[in-house]
Amino acid sequence: MQIVAFFNNKGGVGKTTLLCNIAAACAQDLGKRVLIVDADPQRNASFYTLEAPAFAAVARTGGLHRMLSNPKAPPATLLGSAHFGCHVLPGEPAMADLAPQFDVAWGGGDAPYILNLKSVLDAQRPDYDLILLDLPPTLNGLTRAGLIAADAFVAPFDMDMFSLEGLKLIKDWIRRWEPAWRGLTEASPESSARARFIGGVANRMTRDSGESSEQYGVITRQIDSLTTAMARDLADRVRGADYVIAEVPNFGEAAALANRLRRPIFDARVHPAARPVFVRAAEQMLANLERFATQARAA
Numbered sequence: 001m002q003i004v005a006f007f008n009n010k011g012g013v014g015k016t017t018l019l020c021n022i023a024a025a026c027a028q029d030l031g032k033r034v035l036i037v038d039a040d041p042q043r044n045a046s047f048y049t050l051e052a053p054a055f056a057a058v059a060r061t062g063g064l065h066r067m068l069s070n071p072k073a074p075p076a077t078l079l080g081s082a083h084f085g086c087h088v089l090p091g092e093p094a095m096a097d098l099a100p101q102f103d104v105a106w107g108g109g110d111a112p113y114i115l116n117l118k119s120v121l122d123a124q125r126p127d128y129d130l131i132l133l134d135l136p137p138t139l140n141g142l143t144r145a146g147l148i149a150a151d152a153f154v155a156p157f158d159m160d161m162f163s164l165e166g167l168k169l170i171k172d173w174i175r176r177w178e179p180a181w182r183g184l185t186e187a188s189p190e191s192s193a194r195a196r197f198i199g200g201v202a203n204r205m206t207r208d209s210g211e212s213s214e215q216y217g218v219i220t221r222q223i224d225s226l227t228t229a230m231a232r233d234l235a236d237r238v239r240g241a242d243y244v245i246a247e248v249p250n251f252g253e254a255a256a257l258a259n260r261l262r263r264p265i266f267d268a269r270v271h272p273a274a275r276p277v278f279v280r281a282a283e284q285m286l287a288n289l290e291r292f293a294t295q296a297r298a299a
């Protein structure tokens with residue numbers, strides 16, 4: 001059972017969209033029991049995956065914020081998402097108030113506070129095959145707590161220069177944080193090390209009519225070497241892994257319609273032809289996870 005965070009401090013690259021659709025493919029096509037945990041105060045994953053009444057009721061029933069701010073409180077309800085086939089631990093706008101507290105905790109080395117998110121997620125492990133953690137598009141203490149809580153992370157990125165440059169920075173930040181993370185791990189030996197990089201998802205790959213297949217090949221090789229270098233530099237490289245988990249096309253209007261209908265992009269009522277894209281992405285993500293787990297067990 002594994003926890004995978006979707007992380008990129010750049011916003012709008014498709015973290016939430018890809019996470020929810022890959023979650024649905026894992027659940028519907030690969031038979032996995034999947035929990036989506038929404039740690040973003042913007043709670044887009046909750047909005048997207050929950051029916052409107054359930055989403056509205058979170059203000060009353062509570063979500064991740066309630067569980068983090070008072071560990072003794074009765075656990076928030078895990079809600080079912082019929083269209084995605086997953087359970088959801090919803091996000092709450094008040095999560096934004098917790099972010100500064102996580103920053104303070106990091107500053108003071110307050111391991112119990114930082115590891116609270118990990119405890120909340122660990123408590124759910126027995127009931128699921130896979131927990132997918134949606135993180136906000138920032139580098140704040142809450143995000144870093146998420147990267148401690150998860151076993152692995154996937155970095156979705158858009159196919160533009162700023163995004164590709166941003167991807168290179170992620171590994172520098174993680175390497176800079178690692179000593180502090182190691183300190184935390186020592187303080188709490190049952191805690192696993194930071195989330196390992198298991199691959200990127202190239203989002204909105206447009207194969208425009210004007211673009212030659214040669215050019216497309218150049219781009220594909222670029223993102224392959226970029227993600228492989230990232231895995232190598234983070235010392236997260238495992239044998240046999242392809243670090244481009246998926247190349248996801250630009251779905252244009254279908255993505256917007258999917259948001260509006262609160263259904264996966266590959267839903268029968270949206271764009272069923274997209275299903276293989278997400279099933280392959282799900283398979284590839286799980287294969288890399290398995291490779292990592294196997295290597296970790298052997299070590």
Ligand SMILES: Nc1ncnc2c1ncn2[C@@H]1O[C@H](COP(=O)(O)OP(=O)(O)O)[C@@H](O)[C@H]1O
Nearest residue numbers: 011012013014015016017204249250251252255
């Ligand atoms: N492959 C795609 N094709 C078309 N639109 C997309 C695609 N991926 C994401 N989008 C759209 O881009 C916007 C930002 O995506 P989102 O998942 O919210 O990014 P993030 O979580 O990284 O901020 C959303 O409106 C979403 O519908």
Ligand SMILES: [Mg+2]
Nearest residue numbers: 015016040044
């Ligand atoms: Mg998002």
